[in-house]
Amino acid sequence: MSGPSRSLLLLAVCSMCAAAGCDSVSFVPPPRDIDRPSARPPYRGSSTAAKEIVLILPAEKNSDLSVWEAIARQEAGLSRIGFRTLELDPKDPPAKQAELIEKTAPTTSGLFVVTNRSPETTAALARLSAKKTPIVLLGRALPESADSAKVDATLVVSAPYDASAKELVAAVVTDARKRIDLAKGTLQAAIIRSAMVDETSAERASALLAAAKAAGVEVVADETFSGAPDDFTKILDRIKRNHPKLAVLLCVEEGALSGLTSYKQESVEKPGAETEGLVLQPLVGDEFRVVGYISTKANNNLVGLGQVSALGDRNVRDLPREAVRAMTAKLEGKPVPPKIEIPIRVLRGSVDPGVPGKL
DSSP states (O other): OOHHHHHHHHHHHHHHHHHTTOOTTTOOOOOOGGGSOOOSOOGGGOSOTTOEEEEEEOSSOOHHHHHHHHHHHHHHHHTTOEEEEEEOOTTSOTHHHHHHHHHHGGGSSEEEEOOOOOHHHHHHHHHHHHTTOOEEEESOOOOOSTTGGGOOOEEEEEOOSHHHHHHHHHHHHHHHTTSGGGSSSOOEEEEEEESSOOTTHHHHHHHHHHHHHHTTOEEEEEEEEOOOTTHHHHHHHHHHHHOTTOOEEEEOSHHHHHHHHHOOOOEEEOTTOSSSSEEEOOOHHHHOEEEEEESSGGGGGGGGSTTEEEEEEOOTTHHHHHHHHHHHHHHTTOOOOSEEEEOOEEEEOOOSTTSOOOO
């Protein structure tokens, strides 16, 4: 660049600085757009952008807890709320959860707690309630005590299983009675559990047993499906040998229901056959009528299997979503009910093999 050109360029730069009210030494370029804070408002109009909540888990583990953590983290992100998880070591004593709760509370905006139901945890939550710490109890109620009466928290839980269990048993009885050989007499049933239990497995099993008893169904077998490919076949073969009149399967978990899709039809001798003398046994749907629970509506395709009379959808993902929404409302000073129940939806199916389920 020639000397005159450089002089003109320098003069133009100085003129710009003068117009901006600065000299050549103090001039600072404007910030890049990337350095500027986002002008987009928090999701759903939330005012909790600078908040953080902590999920404190118990030492024991089950399949629901991992789902709760993942969905709660996702929902908190959508609401622009910081989220972290603290969990205990299986070797920790029950009182350790209370210690973790009180240590964490001053550093967070609110607490999610899956309580281990220890008296120490309840007492710690009572002390934090006195300090107005926002608390949401996820999935588990506190044992009744003098301290639990002092805890100001919102409990988010699944609805009781009594009603859905009665509906499931009524559906399977109706379908079983359509068979001529089962039109009269006492129906026999088996409870099928999964080796992989979840947060409410025991509660659902109790509800199904009570509903079966109330409906006059005799539960004659209680089996646990390991998840191995051939285990369900072994279970059904054992049931058929010991209880040839058994007609109903009550599946406690989704894992137990999944065994239906892996059931192997075994070959039996057929005297006088011109071929190899083998014939397949009927599908499980021709022998049994089945009901059970699924963890999410994404798996409601099971109701389309011919042998399934109905499914109870406990929608495990809705529980953490509602818990985060309740905490968001608390942080914004909005009223929140003391208890939120996630309903169980019953999906009715068709028991005719090969016919899609009717929802």
